[in-house]
Amino acid sequence: MKIGVPDLISNSYFPAVAAVELGIMREEGVNAEIELVFPVDRAYAALQNGDLDFVAGSAHSALSAFPEWNGVKLVCAQGQGMYWFLVMRKDLSPQRNDLSIVKGRRIGAAPWVDMGLRQLLIAGGIDLNRDEVQIAPVPGAMGKTVNFGLTAARALENGLIDGFWANGMGAETAVRSGAGSVVIDVRRGDGPAECFNYTMASIATTERKIATDPQQVEAVVRAIVRTQEILKAAPKKAAEVGAKVFPATEAKLITDLIRRDIPQYSAGISRTFVEGMNVFCSRVGILNGAPAYDDVVATRFQSLWQPKNI
Known part of the structure; x- marks a missing residue:
């Protein structure tokens, strides 16, 4: 199974990367690998044509390959809020x-x-x-x-x-x-x-994937939630992942960046967020309609968003 990220040497999509590198995906029964696909619209195009199974990227960018949210759903958040810096x-x-x-x-x-x-x-x-x-x-x-x-x-x-x-x-x-x-x-x-609430770092997959393999989607969501909790409890685990994935200089920085991001580590996707994102998407011209919360979010996985034992 392939999870696409549009930026790898980064803290933005680190929960997805760490879930693979720390073995959490494997413990949940998912044989996953991370694939760097830049820019994000190319990653969502790969999801649409079946070259990727999930995209760990910016939520609003799903519209690049799935107009009006047709055929795609957000299954959980990697972190809350728009996460880029000027x-x-x-x-x-x-x-x-x-x-x-x-x-x-x-x-x-x-x-x-x-x-x-x-x-x-x-x-x-x-x-x-x-x-x-x-x-x-x-x-x-x-x-x-x-x-x-x-x-x-x-x-x-x-x-x-x-x-x-x-x-x-x-x-x-x-x-x-x-x-x-x-x-x-x-x-x-x-x-x-x-x-x-313009966007967030999310996990998205196709409606086709949800229909044909809901157990695997559930496993991915559980792995993200567990990874968030592991990083909250032990931010130094980020260095272990960084040593595997990043160049030496960036590997030394990642623990501090993850420690800073921890307050945003929640897998939930609120109605307030979706409303705010829809307004943003309409203003920038990538959304014509007014999709409901259920049109954007795979609500069948909501019960998995609350952390349990890690």
């Missing part, structure tokens, strides 16, 4: 939560990920055209096995962009190198409050 060049003297820094600047963002930034800026009073904000892919971020956050951090350090919108690993790398400063961290209260 990082700007430190020599620009950016201030935390001051969006004016983006005016006249070049911001790197991945396809479909960029939607969250665009709407955040609009909600924060920025007119992208008037304020001459350029949001585009990061130079060098090509190919389906790109680790976007690290590529963005390198591009910032090399002066190819003025800022980026990417994962916590990319943000931490840029900050520690001295090249960047964090301007927006939505999960920790920055930006307009509505932005929290």
Whole structure:
């Protein structure tokens, strides 16, 4: 069984990666492997055509391959809230939560990920055209096995962009190198409050998979919930996973990043979240209708979201 992630050397989809690398999936009876497929719309296309069994990616991006949520369901969350960071060049003297820094600047963002930034800026009073904000892919971020956050951090350090919108690993790398400063961290209260529910790191699969192999889907959900609880109890377990998967430098960072993310580790998907995501998706033009909660979420697995014995 293959689980696609759009960014591997990252904290964003770490619960899915850790569930495989710590053997939790195997203990639940699932023989799973992680496959890096960038960008996220390519991962969802692979889910749609059967090359992947699950996608551990941004929830709203399922619409790239499954218009109006037809044929796909979210089965659980890896973490709550929109999880990308706005990082700007430190020599620009950016201030935390001051969006004016983006005016006249070049911001790197991945396809479909960029939607969250665009709407955040609009909600924060920025007119992208008037304020001459350029949001585009990061130079060098090509190919389906790109680790976007690290590529963005390198591009910032090399002066190819003025800022980026990417994962916590990319943000931490840029900050520690001295090249960047964090301007927006939505999960920790920055930006307009509505932005929290634009998207989340979720686990998605097809309605076909749910119908034909519900036991395997249940096992995956149980594994994610158990992994979240294991990481909450022992964040240092993240280093064990990092040593297997990440380069040495990033492996040293991952425990601190996971410790910071732990407050968001809940597998539940609330109605409030789905309502907020639907509004966001409508505003950015990727959703025409008004899907109900049951159209988006596989509610048959709700009982598995509450942690039990790990």
